[in-house]
Amino acid sequence: MTKAELINEIAISTGYDKTTISIIVESMMENVKKNVANGENVYLRGFGSFITKVRAAKVARNISRNTSIQVPEHKIPAFKPAAEFMDDVR
Secondary structure, eight states, X not given: OOHHHHHHHHHXXXXXXXXXXXHHHHHHHHHHHHHHHTTOOEEXXXXXXXXEEEEOOEEEEETTTTEEEEXXXXXXXXXXXXXXXXXXXX
């Protein structure tokens, strides 16, 4: 499902126009991105959590040049689905 399809389905189920739903969806996504980028977790009860994970520093290999590369510790965004979400998928 694409974002446009999601907006269309929400508009149909709620009766609001697609422009309003699009603004709401975009705002939600921007707020989630902003908060996760600032190191804050976003918890949506019954849906899941958008969290920041820390990857440890490691030594990687550049196989084309046959050299070692030091990859520093870095943060990555992650999503952890709620138990209810997982039960619905199963």
